[in-house]
Amino acid sequence: GIQVEQSPPDLILQEGANSTLRCNFSDSVNNLQWFHQNPWGQLINLFYIPSGTKQNGRLSATTVATERYSLLYISSSQTTDSGVYFCAADGSSNTGKLIFGQGTTLQVKP
């Protein structure tokens, strides 16, 4: 099945800094989603982005399906951005069966 790898595993930022998180996947995808797990354990869907670019406030994401990677950009980071960011992909089965990466743990310091 599809493999999903995220980098870096850990990231520490000062408030106000920008960052880029990367997600590589081993096969073509029909479904690529980014999630944020906050310190209380809640999983929030950030983007559904099998291809192209989307923006939502300070966050944006780009998926280059032909090169099998996706990037999540966080600009002007805030302490509330802390948590774990997961990328999840569904290969060609198009069934919604998401395979999650191991996540990037982000800590934003005031």
Add this chain to the structure above:
Amino acid sequence: DAGVIQSPRHEVTEMGQEVTLRCKPISGHNSLFWYRQTMMRGLELLIYFNNNVPIDDSGMPEDRFSAKMPNASFSTLKIQPSEPRDSAVYFCASSRAANQPQHFGDGTRLSIL
């Protein structure tokens, strides 16, 4: 609109007991997913349903695990008998269709003593 609702939020029980986790998906969502999260294995899909029908249960670890979706607004995940290694956070998620954005409940933190 209400999100995905899971109950209970926390469950502590002794090994060998039956455990039942419950999930109410978002109204109008036709796909429902059960996940398990552990430190060792991360987030794993256990089983998913489309239109109340189980489609893929290949992630269910053992026969001790079972899941049902008797109607569009309710699903259960049952473990019988429970074992300490089943301790984890169990999430339910739903989406409008199989390949659409998934929305997660707050999870059930399960501890088997």
